[in-house]
Amino acid sequence: MTRTDIPETTTQGGTALRRPKPRWLLGLGPLVLIAVLLGLFSLLNGPGLSRLGQGIPPKEEVAVEGIRLTPGQIILTVRNEGPDPVAIAQVNVSDYYAAFTQTRDTMAPMEASTITVSYNWVDGDPYELALVTSVGGKITAGIDAASLSPERDSSFFGLMALLGIYVGVIPVAMGMLWMPFVRRSSAAWVRGLIGFTIGLLAFLTFDATLEAFGLVSGNASFGGPLVVILGAVIAYLMLEAADAWMRGHRNVLTTGEPAALAPGTLALLIAIGIGMHNLGEGLAIGSAYAVGSLALGASLIVGFAVHNTTEGLAIVTPLARERPPFGRLALLGLIAGAPAVLGSLIGATVYQPTLAAFLLGLGAGAVGQVAIKLLPMLKDGTGRTLTPLTATGVILGIAMMFATGLLVQA
Structure with a gap:
């Protein structure tokens, strides 16, 4: 029985041509062949290579x-x-x-x-x-100094959660209290505040990167320093993809012209970036306390609070010309601050240097991406990005984070 529903392709001599193979089969074929060859190589234990390691001492790391x-x-x-x-x-x-x-x-x-x-x-x-x-x-x-490691019971985990609230949630919420001040500022001063935000985000980017590299220096497991770069690239690309998706969604709802980054969206990206950074910070704090190397006195808690308060200012600055509801502000604050609680709990239980470095890399890539997104908002009426006011804001942001960072050295 001959099928007549699919037209048959023939040559001028009347010979039927073969139908082309499916594209998925052409892509799967080489993968199967590679898997078979690797399996045979492993099964035969590398034919001809068995004597390569003779007389060489094992490499112990x-x-x-x-x-x-x-x-x-x-x-x-x-x-x-x-x-x-x-x-x-x-x-x-x-x-x-x-x-x-x-x-x-x-x-x-x-x-x-x-x-x-x-x-x-x-x-x-x-x-x-x-x-x-x-x-x-x-x-x-x-x-350095032997001390009894804390028992990991319910009171310990409660303390870690409270610690995350102290150094993450409360400082960010305090920083967001500058919202009325930001709203009453002139356009020029708002650009200066945005410069201040860029400065502190730039500091967080480099600070998290250097801290992550320090955790895996001399540690080649799971890729060593490469995991920091991997985390930063993943976070950067994820936020870029989220930004592109949100812009595209706005294009559908408007005139079809390229949509500018909305202030609310920018505030959300800043909160996400800061949240990723605080996740890594909480991880470091929890792990340090778990091994008894961090003396958590009241002065140190105050230092963390002052250091992280400016993060709340960074979130509300893009909203200078808007009046967001309280619930939305509270959600932004939780997105930025609550990951410190999760980080403290993870650090106190399943701390692993490479994991900590990867999470710090995520934070570095996230805040770096947000800092880049803020740059166009520095332009004044003449199109200049760096003016005396905005440049001063960037410098003050870096200086503020550096100075408050000295309070939390432990």
């Missing part, structure tokens, strides 16, 4: 990701960052070889192990730790 102190014990979380398996054979605490147990006798590449060392440490004393591998390698770590 182990990172100490966390240290907790409990009565009579030092608990370390370590990860194998190198390409070869690693086994910890001995643990030395300040020139004393201590008994220990570990969850993994041998760590495969990228695997982590928890090492529990039996040692009667003394509160306030410093200690040098050395992990000796089975082939004689040594991984070192230090404890």
Whole structure:
């Protein structure tokens, strides 16, 4: 039976031509072939390459990701960052070889192990730790001043949530109280305030980037410093995509001409960017407190509050010519400040340096993207972007964040 519903293509000689193969099949074919070849290569253990590593000592790269102190014990979380398996054979605490147990006798590449060392440490004393591998390698770590790690119970998590509120939600809300001042300012002064906002966002961008690079310096697990760049690029592209989508949606509803970035949208982007930054900041605070290296006194809380208050001003500045309802302002404040609570909880429980660096990279890319979006709002009637007032605003924004940042060094 011959099908007549699909026209048949023939040549001049009457020979029927084959129908072209589906495009998805042409794209899937090479992937299947690559998977088969890699599988065979792995199954056969690299034919001809088995003697390449003979006589070469294994490359051991182990990172100490966390240290907790409990009565009579030092608990370390370590990860194998190198390409070869690693086994910890001995643990030395300040020139004393201590008994220990570990969850993994041998760590495969990228695997982590928890090492529990039996040692009667003394509160306030410093200690040098050395992990000796089975082939004689040594991984070192230090404890500046020993102190009991807090128990991770409900009261601890409640404290972390309260800490996030103190350093994130409340300061941002306080900064948004400048809304009446911003609304009463002239157009020139609003441009100066926008310059101030750009300055503080620029400072946050560089500050978060440098802090993230510091977390993974000498730490090659999961890509090392590349995870910071990856986080920044992802956040930048996500906000750019959100911006383009919102502009396109406005085009459909208006005359079809390119839509300018609405003040409310810009305020939302600023809140999202600051929220991503505060997520990374809360992560650092929670993890530092969990290992007992952060003395959270009242003066330090005040320092964090002053440092983050200017973030609220950054959110309300684009809304100088609008009268947003209170509920909308409250939502913007929560978007910017509440991630500090989540970051504190994550940092206190599942802290991992690479994760922290990635989240800080997200924050850096987000606030950097928002700073770039604010630049067109600096233009005055003559089209100049940098005037004495706007340039002064940028400098003051950077100086303010630098000065208040000195209050939260811990």
